[in-house]
Amino acid sequence: MVREGFQIEVETIDAQVGEMATLARGMLRDGLQSLLDLDREAANVVVSRADELAQLDEDIETNVLSLLALQAPVAGDLRRMGAALKLITYLNRIGRYGYDIARMTQGWTEGLDHVARPVYLKEMASKVEAMLDLVLAAFRDHAAPDASPLVELEDDVDALRYSVWRECLTYMAQDTRHIEPSAHYMMVARYLERCGDNVCKMAEKLHYVATGERLLLP
Amino acid sequence: MSTTTGSSDGATAPGARRPPTAAIHSTEPLPLQPEEVAIHIQDLQFYYDQDAQALWDIDLECPRHRITALIGPSGCGKSTLLRCLNRMNELIDGTRYEGHIFLEGTDLYGTEVDPVALRRHVGMVFQKPNPFPKSVYENVAYGLRLHQKLTKKELDERVQWALEKAHLWDEVKDRLDDAATGLSGGQQQRLCIARALAVEPKVLLMDEPCSALDPVATQKIEDLMLELKKDVTIVIVTHSMSQAARVSDRTAFLYKGKLIEAGPTRQIFEAPREDLTEQYITGRFG
């Protein structure tokens, strides 16, 4: 007795989670780019996508809850649906960090320039994106994400955050006009580091879905 | 772990890299402790005749005062295994077994065990309610008279006690002398449970006890089981995955006469270890 309707509903939810992941990842990338370019137009676009993110979060939650109530999934199906509820929370956070960075761009003092090209932030973001891609590929393949490259990337992100922090301290000590942009950089570095953590949490959930065993990343 | 400081607002110092090892928390269920085990089936083989083996290499433990559910596709041997537990299969000519079944440490198939006395300790309830064609009262009193010498007053008390235990007393106390066959299906099933309980068995075997009942009657039997397990060890065969998940503490999955997997019900339904189990409980079989 293969439950066809049930299978279709699971696939719909999977597709929605994939869609939300693409959106969140894009908001983070575009949000940061808007700040690097001090491009208000681009920031406005990111900010305008927050409603879509919230809507997907709500739709997926509703769909998962009704599937749980009506179909009472078990085993791998149950774990995947449980994970979907968690994944959308992490994805929502990641998208919201992109939104927050875009808001910084919008609020950036007119005429104020970057202190220096914030290369570390760009590098941090590309590592977070690489982590996210690794985890999303595992989600698509119904596989457990490979932990060791993730942990390595996350360590890099943490180390870069420290570099940003140290660099910003020197900027701020040099010139009080550097304080505003530096404070923003430090905040963005903090957001990106949080995004890395969220991706690791996603990896732990997907590991449980795929294997039935709990993984705790260091 | 000690190097993962600075997660809030101090940044992690550079070079303080964590070892890239992840901890895996196994969800492997803890084995039952020997003192929790009421029924221990050891390396059981069962044959209906020389070349009709129905059970292979069954090793299973059922914890005391808990509900163990046997699940699996039709013909996999659930009823056969259940009937091994009270030696009912012996009533069929030509059957043969190998291995051991211990009930509270006593080998059920030991030479000193009398199968009739055994069935007093191991009661059974069947798929179709099967009350005797007698009064409600007699259905419960019958087994008591068989096993014990009781005065009329003692007998009345025990009948009432068993009917109360089976959550049936209030519904039948004014019609104890009526024919049992006049009761509803759900009432008949609870009467059969009362009949089994009257002799205070250690174990209650139930073979699809709700499959002939509507959802309300099913609910009553399930509530009853949860209460009864305070006093008896229950083994239930069910085709309803949701029933197994709702009522049982442990679940054993049988397939083609073999025990594929057994464990805490939560684990079996959330993270089964065997692919066959997963396919069966998610309805993706064959």
Ligand SMILES: Nc1ncnc2c1ncn2[C@@H]1O[C@H](COP(=O)(O)OP(=O)(O)OP(=O)(O)O)[C@@H](O)[C@H]1O
């Ligand atoms: N009295 C019997 N004589 C010979 N073979 C039998 C007898 N009873 C059962 N069998 C066989 O033993 C196997 C297991 O049957 P059993 O009744 O234990 O299965 P089950 O899991 O209870 O199935 P169901 O869910 O349909 O009740 C089947 O192949 C069946 O044909």
Ligand SMILES: [Mg+2]
């Ligand atoms: Mg059967």
